């Protein structure tokens with residue numbers, strides 16, 4: 001029960017890593033605001049864990065402020081923010097266009113910036129808080145078939161360090177996780193979308209891990225819960241690989 005009495009908001013909490021994170025934070029004692037574009041999905045998770053469900057589209061500042069305001073008035077001031085919502089369109093970079101760049105950057109980079117901007121000031125004022133960003137090994141290694149996504153995730157790692165540096169004096173830490181290939185709807189849609197490579201896209205990612213398997217959302221959630229807890233009190237600005245050893249190859 002490391003998170004007893006803490007209030008957490010998770011973006012993209014309806015599915016995959018986000019849902020596993022909501023379950024894990026709640027199991028460790030936190031009151032959780034499950035937010036997502038998909039309100040029905042968020043409600044399902046919230047019902048299961050006894051948290052609140054809120055519609056939050058990370059691409060819209062209005063939506064962010066409405067959801068953060070509602071969550072804070074229901075649960076109280078937020079102690080933990082998990083920027084998890086993410087999205088990709090797989091394919092070779094040469095086949096992308098401006099509209100695709102905007103869609104992918106809007107969720108994976110601008111979305112993290114906007115939600116953090118909405119939540120951080122109150123944490124700094126209160127003198128405590130934990131921000132955990134879900135980046136990706138794609139942001140450190142570059143993932144073929146995910147060029148714009150890789151750029152966005154590298155941006156999240158940069159933001160993590162800058163926010164950590166600015167927030168330290170206020171007792172707020174900011175860290176990131178960099179998952180490798182995790183068995184979620186996002187990854188499992190890759191073979192269909194990335195028709196040129198098909199099934200090999202996932203097999204190629206597995207081959208880059210040392211553990212030679214896909215990870216499970218719960219294995220990422222466990223590290224996010226650690227970074228959200230007091231056990232990580234002397235860590236900030238870090239990006240932890242949760243990727244079966246992918247980053248060391």
Ligand SMILES: NC(=O)c1ccc[n+]([C@@H]2O[C@H](COP(=O)([O-])OP(=O)(O)OC[C@H]3O[C@@H](n4cnc5c(N)ncnc54)[C@H](O)[C@@H]3O)[C@@H](O)[C@H]2O)c1
Nearest residue numbers: 012015016017037057058084085086136179181182184186
């Ligand atoms: N699955 C992987 O292999 C993998 C690897 C590295 C990083 N990640 C990252 O982990 C995070 C979670 O991904 P996942 O694999 O669980 O994906 P997922 O598709 O299973 O879940 C993503 C969730 O985000 C929500 N979402 C999408 N767009 C949104 C928006 N505009 N506003 C709010 N919510 C939105 C979706 O509705 C969904 O519930 C993402 O940031 C992703 O980039 C995933």
